[in-house]
Structures are given as structure tokens and as C-alpha cells.
Amino acid sequence: MSVYVYAITKADHPLDLEDVTGVGEEPAELHTVSNGGLRAVISESPEDLSVARRDLEAHHEVQEQLWADGAILPLSFGFVAPDEDTVRALLEERAEAFSQRLDELTGCAEFNIKGVHDEDTLLRAVLADSERARELNESIREGGGSYEDRLALGELVAGEVQTRQSALAEEVLTALRPFALAEKVSPPSQQYFVSVSFLVEDERSEEFTRAGGELAARLGEGVELRLRGPLPPYSFV
Structure with a gap:
């Protein structure tokens, strides 16, 4: 199952996502994939994903909600991974670079x-x-x-x-x-x-x-x- 990826955070991020929904006409529940000290915020990727106002706004609302509580790496609109294992592998492969960039963006x-x-x-x-x-x-x-x-x-x-x-x-x-x-x-x-x-x-x-x-x-x-x-x-x- 392909997954839509919104942002990467550190494991200690509060991840308050109660008031936002993901992309898609019937957005799937937002959840996270973890690996070590990093987490990626994802949802099931919709089949009807389009560069429309509805999905663009949902994408940015998730990121802005996350950013309000701590540093994030916001991904570009439309970032879809084949499955959750691929996302975990990416977090492991780029762990040092992602962690360093999150530190640099903290408080900015x-x-x-x-x-x-x-x-x-x-x-x-x-x-x-x-x-x-x-x-x-x-x-x-x-x-x-x-x-x-x-x-x-x-x-x-x-x-x-x-x-x-x-x-x-x-x-x-x-x-x-x-x-x-x-x-x-x-x-x-x-x-x-x-x-x-x-x-x-x-x-x-x-x-x-x-x-x-x-x-x-x-x-x-x-x-x-x-x-x-x-x-x-x-x-x-």
C-alpha cells in the first residue's frame, strides 16, 4: 500500500494532529512511521490525489500544525512512497542528515x-x-x-x-x-x-x-x- 508523506520530525515531537486531516477526498487517518530517533508523518495515499486546492490546503495544514509545536522537515506536495518499509529505510539511511537539519531549523x-x-x-x-x-x-x-x-x-x-x-x-x-x-x-x-x-x-x-x-x-x-x-x-x- 503506497503512503503519502507529509513531514519528518524527531521522536520527541508532540505530534498534535487532532484538528487536521490528510489529503484525499476521503482522507485516511494520519499516523507515523518510526526508525531510531526520527518519525515520518504519513497517511494512506489516495487514488484521487490531485494538485487541487483541497489537497494542497490539507498538505500545508498538516505541516503548519506540526511546525507550531517543533521543528519539522516539510516534504513537497505529492511525495508518495511505495510502502511504510520504504519510509523506514529512508529514515535509517538519512538519519544523520535529517537529524542535523532538524537541529539547524529548530527555533527558525x-x-x-x-x-x-x-x-x-x-x-x-x-x-x-x-x-x-x-x-x-x-x-x-x-x-x-x-x-x-x-x-x-x-x-x-x-x-x-x-x-x-x-x-x-x-x-x-x-x-x-x-x-x-x-x-x-x-x-x-x-x-x-x-x-x-x-x-x-x-x-x-x-x-x-x-x-x-x-x-x-x-x-x-x-x-x-x-x-x-x-x-x-x-x-x-
């Missing part, structure tokens, strides 16, 4: 920061600061300008946008790094100019949150910083 939480730059505000700033961009833009707006002018304007604006967003991303990282133990930075995307997870000690959580709020206010018009946390350390397992 993850915070996610995502930065969004309003496109219109950004474009206005580029035009305000670049005489060449203004000249090209005016020419094109008045019905003139060649294909080469349009291409040049597009390249100029794209370069300026990338430069400004890279500088903003570095400002965010530089401001918040002093409050964190570690970071995981994702590549910038069309939606976010910065997307980063920080590992923060519990005793510095308020300080980190306050610094994030002050930074968001300082970055000014058109820039939004979205902060989520504290969360289980999903990015640092």
Missing part, C-alpha cells in the same frame, strides 16, 4: 518576500529620466518615427526597466539579509522583480517583519513588497 521560520513594480509608474520614471526615451516616444506618438526608432525605444526601455528592477532587488536583499540566517533567491520574473525566502530565528521575527515594513514604505510609489510568514521552512529542507 521562513519568510517570503515578493516585490511588484507597477508598470505604468516604472515607465513614467524611465521617460522622466531618459531624454532619448522621451524623444523617441514623442516622435512615435505623433505618427512619425521609423521601425528602427520603435525598436530602439523598446530596447532602451527594456534595458532601463531591467536595471532599475535589479537595483531594487539588491536593495531589498541588502536591507533584510542582516536579520536572517540564510536565503533562497528565485530568478526574477515578469511578475516579480524579487522573490526570496529568508530563514529567520524566532527571536528576530518581529525585527525582520518591522524591517520589511519600513523598507516597503521607503521604496515609495509604485513598489509593493508582499511579505508572508512566519511559515514552516519549506525552502530550506
